[in-house]
Amino acid sequence: MRLKTLLLFFLFLSISGATLAQSSAELKRRKAKLSREIESLKKQQNKIVGTKRLTLKQIDALNAQIRLREEKINTINSEVRLLDNQIEEKTSTVNSLKSQLSKLKKDYAAMVRFAFRNQSSYGKLMFIFASESFNQAYKRLKYLQQFSKHRKKQAAYIRETQQELGMKIVELDQNKRSKSELLRSQEVEKVTLSKEKITEAAELKKLSKQEKLVKRQVDSKRKELARLNRAISAAIKKEIAAARAAAARAAAAKAAAQKAAAAKAAAANKTAPKPSATTTAKKSTSVLSSTPAMAKLSSSFLGNRGRLPWPVQGTVVSRFGPSKNKNVSVTNTGIDIRTSAGASVKAVFSGEVRLVTDVGGLVVLIRHGEYFTAYSNLRSANVSVGQEVTTGQNIGSVKTDSDGTNLHFEIWKNTSPVNPEGWLNR
Incomplete structure (x- = not known):
């Protein structure tokens, strides 16, 4: 013992x-x-x-x-x-x-x-x-x-x-x-x-002591964020409109097929067709997830919350939400990551490129069902609109200016930005 x-x-x-x-x-x-x-x-x-x-x-x-x-x-x-x-x-x-x-x-x-x-x-x-x-x-x-x-x-x-x-x-x-x-x-x-x-x-x-300089910098940052948000919002609204149009076409085709089948059955039985019961389609949480493929992609993206890889290796120098410096407030709709010069930017999840544009620096927007990731302040982009990308794929490189090398990264759900830090792997 x-x-x-x-x-x-x-x-x-x-x-x-x-x-x-x-x-x-x-x-x-x-x-x-x-x-x-x-x-x-x-x-x-x-x-x-x-x-x-x-x-x-x-x-x-x-x-x-x-x-x-x-x-x-x-x-x-x-x-x-x-x-x-x-x-x-x-x-x-x-x-x-x-x-x-x-x-x-x-x-x-x-x-x-x-x-x-x-x-x-x-x-x-x-x-x-x-x-x-x-x-x-x-x-x-x-x-x-x-x-x-x-x-x-x-x-x-x-x-x-x-x-x-x-x-x-x-x-x-x-x-x-x-x-x-x-x-x-x-x-x-x-x-x-x-x-x-x-x-x-x-x-x-x-x-x-340099109030005028500060105001100019703040105004410049606000305008830059506003241009970026307008570009992203417009692209997302365009995606929503296209999804709604596709859903409407699919619903119309389904209704026509049901009407034709009912008429054929009535003619065969030589009886007046009974009016079919009206069925109300369940409203999807988002029209962007109305198809099975997009619903699966949205679910997969959501399931990886807190585990998404970082788009670049670096340090977050500006966080999501309002920040105040000497009573001057700027609301950030994403995060700014300070990285090394010439750093490669990688997609954090599989999806389809829906926007590549220049707003004082190249922006790449990738759709993941009802979610979108935006990578801005790029020097170059290696992808084009309509291209399918995979997790970790190189999509471009970060631009370096007098303030260093900073990638601006955002995540949107439908038309609303969310805090990216809660989604990335800690």
């Missing part, structure tokens, strides 16, 4: 250790990714600052850098909490192993003392020859063998427990050192975050 208890105990330790190691590795990967994104933003920001030209997009990038830094600090906090749990668990394990070792040694010492006290009066041969029958002699022989074997097992358990105890003490010391390093790293990140917030405040103050 003691052996089973020990085996179960060690099995539990190995399983919990593997789980904690997996969580720790995931946190380390996330922290490394955040560090890379912060460094990438800093490099691009330094290039832009070198031009001595301050824009709202620079402020957006600074905000994104601060947000990533705060997320990195939160990740470090999670690592510290995880290490605290590991330290607590390993401390408990060490104490438990010490208790087990003490008990094993005590039991082993008792066996050794018993064997020593009785070795003269219970010699093996005398003990066996004193048996009343051959069967009893055999049992006594087996007993002596098992007693000796048990002592050897106990000695082996003691060695194994000592080794396990030594390993856990080493791991505990490593965890404590890792925690100290993480706490030092956390302090460095907090100091850097404070400096970045001071820099942002200074840049905002500088920008606030």
